[in-house]
Amino acid sequence: MYTKQMVFPGAILVFHANSLKVAKNTAIALKFILEDLRQRGYRIVTVSELLNQNS
Numbered sequence: 001m002y003t004k005q006m007v008f009p010g011a012i013l014v015f016h017a018n019s020l021k022v023a024k025n026t027a028i029a030l031k032f033i034l035e036d037l038r039q040r041g042y043r044i045v046t047v048s049e050l051l052n053q054n055s
Contacts (some may be wrong), residue, residue: 003033007042012050 003013015030017023034044045053 003029004036005039008041012047 007013013033015026017026037044
């Protein structure tokens, strides 16, 4: 999976959902992507949390 190969510490993943079909597929894939990243020791945060880490 391309996303798994491109992730590194500090990476920001952006997914676009420009149609209902893409949005549904993204939601399905995201479940597996996030599960894999957590298993690999990554911490998932929102953009707001990321921006507040340095405050």
